[in-house]
Amino acid sequence: MEQQEKLTLAAVAREAGVSAPTVSKVINGRDDVSADTRAKVLTVLARTGYKSPLQQRRNVSGRQAVEIVFDSLNSAYAVEVLNGVLEYAAESDIEVLLNVTGKQGASTLTAEQRAQRIIDEGRCGMIVVTSAFGAAHLDAFHRRGIPVVVIDPLNPPPGDVVSVGTTNWAGGKDATSHLLELGHRRIAYIGGPDAAECNQARLHGYMAALRAEGVPVEDQYIISGHFRSEHGANGMKALLQLEQRPTAIFAASDSIALGVLAEARRQKIRVPEDMSLVGFDGTYQAEESVPALTSVTQPLQEMGRAALRFILRQMRGEVLDSRRVELVTRLVVRESTAPPRDYQRG
Amino acid sequence: MEQQEKLTLAAVAREAGVSAPTVSKVINGRDDVSADTRAKVLTVLARTGYKSPLQQRRNVSGRQAVEIVFDSLNSAYAVEVLNGVLEYAAESDIEVLLNVTGKQGASTLTAEQRAQRIIDEGRCGMIVVTSAFGAAHLDAFHRRGIPVVVIDPLNPPPGDVVSVGTTNWAGGKDATSHLLELGHRRIAYIGGPDAAECNQARLHGYMAALRAEGVPVEDQYIISGHFRSEHGANGMKALLQLEQRPTAIFAASDSIALGVLAEARRQKIRVPEDMSLVGFDGTYQAEESVPALTSVTQPLQEMGRAALRFILRQMRGEVLDSRRVELVTRLVVRESTAPPRDYQRG
DNA sequence: CTGAAAGCGCTTACAG
DNA sequence: CTGAAAGCGCTTACAG
Numbered sequence: 250m251e252q253q254e255k256l257t258l259a260a261v262a263r264e265a266g267v268s269a270p271t272v273s274k275v276i277n278g279r280d281d282v283s284a285d286t287r288a289k290v291l292t293v294l295a296r297t298g299y300k301s302p303l304q305q306r307r308n309v310s311g312r313q314a315v316e317i318v319f320d321s322l323n324s325a326y327a328v329e330v331l332n333g334v335l336e337y338a339a340e341s342d343i344e345v346l347l348n349v350t351g352k353q354g355a356s357t358l359t360a361e362q363r364a365q366r367i368i369d370e371g372r373c374g375m376i377v378v379t380s381a382f383g384a385a386h387l388d389a390f391h392r393r394g395i396p397v398v399v400i401d402p403l404n405p406p407p408g409d410v411v412s413v414g415t416t417n418w419a420g421g422k423d424a425t426s427h428l429l430e431l432g433h434r435r436i437a438y439i440g441g442p443d444a445a446e447c448n449q450a451r452l453h454g455y456m457a458a459l460r461a462e463g464v465p466v467e468d469q470y471i472i473s474g475h476f477r478s479e480h481g482a483n484g485m486k487a488l489l490q491l492e493q494r495p496t497a498i499f500a501a502s503d504s505i506a507l508g509v510l511a512e513a514r515r516q517k518i519r520v521p522e523d524m525s526l527v528g529f530d531g532t533y534q535a536e537e538s539v540p541a542l543t544s545v546t547q548p549l550q551e552m553g554r555a556a557l558r559f560i561l562r563q564m565r566g567e568v569l570d571s572r573r574v575e576l577v578t579r580l581v582v583r584e585s586t587a588p589p590r591d592y593q594r595g
Numbered sequence: 596m597e598q599q600e601k602l603t604l605a606a607v608a609r610e611a612g613v614s615a616p617t618v619s620k621v622i623n624g625r626d627d628v629s630a631d632t633r634a635k636v637l638t639v640l641a642r643t644g645y646k647s648p649l650q651q652r653r654n655v656s657g658r659q660a661v662e663i664v665f666d667s668l669n670s671a672y673a674v675e676v677l678n679g680v681l682e683y684a685a686e687s688d689i690e691v692l693l694n695v696t697g698k699q700g701a702s703t704l705t706a707e708q709r710a711q712r713i714i715d716e717g718r719c720g721m722i723v724v725t726s727a728f729g730a731a732h733l734d735a736f737h738r739r740g741i742p743v744v745v746i747d748p749l750n751p752p753p754g755d756v757v758s759v760g761t762t763n764w765a766g767g768k769d770a771t772s773h774l775l776e777l778g779h780r781r782i783a784y785i786g787g788p789d790a791a792e793c794n795q796a797r798l799h800g801y802m803a804a805l806r807a808e809g810v811p812v813e814d815q816y817i818i819s820g821h822f823r824s825e826h827g828a829n830g831m832k833a834l835l836q837l838e839q840r841p842t843a844i845f846a847a848s849d850s851i852a853l854g855v856l857a858e859a860r861r862q863k864i865r866v867p868e869d870m871s872l873v874g875f876d877g878t879y880q881a882e883e884s885v886p887a888l889t890s891v892t893q894p895l896q897e898m899g900r901a902a903l904r905f906i907l908r909q910m911r912g913e914v915l916d917s918r919r920v921e922l923v924t925r926l927v928v929r930e931s932t933a934p935p936r937d938y939q940r941g
Numbered sequence: 942c943t944g945a946a947a948g949c950g951c952t953t954a955c956a957g
Numbered sequence: 958c959t960g961a962a963a964g965c966g967c968t969t970a971c972a973g
Contacts, residue, residue: 331668507883537824539857613943613944619967
């Protein structure tokens with residue numbers, strides 16, 4: 250006989266060696282379950298791929314749904330990540346629900362309520378590209394067995410949450426080395442939020458490259474703030490006030506770099522003749538600007554695709570090799586970098 | 596007592612004077628129910644607003660779902676419309692499902708299949724910002740009673756589909772009049788697809804403004820293509836080949852205008868000193884470019900909001916005053932327009 | 942075609 | 958923290 254037994258909650262309970270009510274509690278996120286029991290049940294849930302009737306119903310129409318949450322869509326960065334997710338979702342026949350938290354951060358719901366809603370609405374996974382979800386939220390999802398993947402988190406996520414990022418440190422080092430090779434010695438860094446992991450990594454890559462060449466790291470050349478273009482324009486203004494102006498700027502995002510470029514134009518400073526400029530992200534904006542921007546390209550679409558791929562793997566109960574994936578960045582040299590004006594080759 | 600009885604299938608059965616299994620059959624579309632009985636049950640279902648647990652679940656978490664479909668998200672235009680929809684959706688506690696058809700146009704499904712899926716998945720309405728849905732698709736939704744709103748359709752939608760657009764003709768006229776008032780007489784138009792309604796309207800607004808001033812419309816100054824920046828760059832190249840170069844360009848989208856601007860920079864043509872330039876859309880790109888772009892601003896977020904508002908009204912069964920809504924455009928003068936170089940005021 | 946009865950699968954209430 | 962027992966609401970199988 251050996252017939253495939255129907256996958257009910259009761260079957261999961263038997264498999265896990267607990268009672269049906271206990272499995273029910275785990276699925277519904279009750280907290281009157283011991284950590285051990287919960288873990289045991291979650292393992293079986295993942296392995297068997299059990300779906301509640303609600304979730305099964307969703308599958309009658311053939312598709313599962315993943316929710317993706319952004320702080321904001323007002324950046325080429327966010328849109329390209331989203332495009333990657335959508336592309337892979339279309340290929341895998343997955344629905345995508347989009348949520349943008351905006352400034353208010355959807356703060357009316359507690360982590361528990363939010364997680365419960367996500368389940369109630371039949372979501373099979375979450376991709377998070379926002380700082381609005383803290384450890385408490387991520388934990389709430391985790392406890393209910395909803396796969397979560399965080400993209401380039403501002404803060405390091407709790408240990409067991411999967412995150413996708415890029416080789417920020419290496420990228421920062423490549424950008425800076427490129428400028429050093431061109432002969433620059435006074436190189437400024439205009440970066441994002443101090444607290445952001447990715448900014449820290451880029452900054453330290455920058456410092457590592459300088460130190461490797463014996464170039465001192467100067468505080469006056471390091472300006473942090475946020476990843477948007479106003480910050481680039483303001484940073485540029487500040488740098489131009491310095492007694493010893495830098496001859497090159499490494500901007501930690503393309504948006505920042507475009508702000509620098511706009512301010513340079515206003516002040517009649519030519520790029521790259523008077524000032525070299527490297528961005529980070531490699532969005533289409535870097536290609537389309539004039540001069541086209543030398544930039545550390547992140548595979549943004551691929552990040553989105555990878556995030557969804559890991560969600561699907563977790564849904565299938567596969568064990569991931571690693572909780573953290575870093576995709577490689579690649580320096581693309583375009584028109585915004587050149588040797589410094591008074592540089593003597595040799 | 597008169598306590599509100601819980602609305603179960605059994606309650607509906609009692610109300611309708613039939614058994615629970617019979618109601619179950621009606622709900623599940625079985626055909627072993629007499630027409631009379633079915634009608635009786637359907638009446639009670641409608642009056643009481645009974646929802647199956649699946650549907651209740653959706654509503655316990657409070658929310659209905661609307662699907663929005665784009666050709667592509669690779670334009671500031673699309674992203675701003677989307678932001679408007681998301682904003683209003685958050686305020687109205689509606690879920691948003693996002694679909695980007697991409698180049699393949701999701702062509703594997705027929706209109707019927709697509710409509711059926713949309714229903715099966717519990718969607719309450721559709722917002723369409725794409726040319727991938729023809730009259731057949733729109734019709735299929737309509738026949739099933741799913742509200743559809745089309746944003747700025749390339750082709751006029753079937754008579755009973757609601758569409759949201761802007762005053763393209765007036766916008767085209769305003770842009771051109773602005774250039775005429777500055778003293779320009781040789782004004783070129785770089786536009787989108789010939790077939791697109793919104794392009795037609797902008798072009799005719801341009802022509803109307805010229806004619807009102809007695810300026811002849813010259814074919815060599817009218818270039819159509821698509822709304823992206825490469826087209827602007829190519830159009831600019833072509834115009835610079837002309838014996839009688841124009842002194843001003845009206846670009847039918849900001850993306851086109853940015854392409855023009857990039858090409859101008861490459862060819863060392865100064866904007867606005869050597870060439871005036873007006874865009875259309877008024878996205879943040881117009882503000883951030885250097886020089887900042889004079890542009891006909893469309894209330895893109897408001898278009899998104901309006902689209903969702905009309906969906907919700909239709910869902911509530913309200914009768915709309917009009918199947919077509921046009922929001923007003925507004926010319927915002929920035930730095931990319933000036934009198935022609937050899938213009939003598941007087 | 943209809944519905945009493947049995948059944949299914951999940952959840953709740955509560956004793957230990 | 959756990960699970961036997963009772964309960965809930967829908968569905969199925971089948972007798973009439």
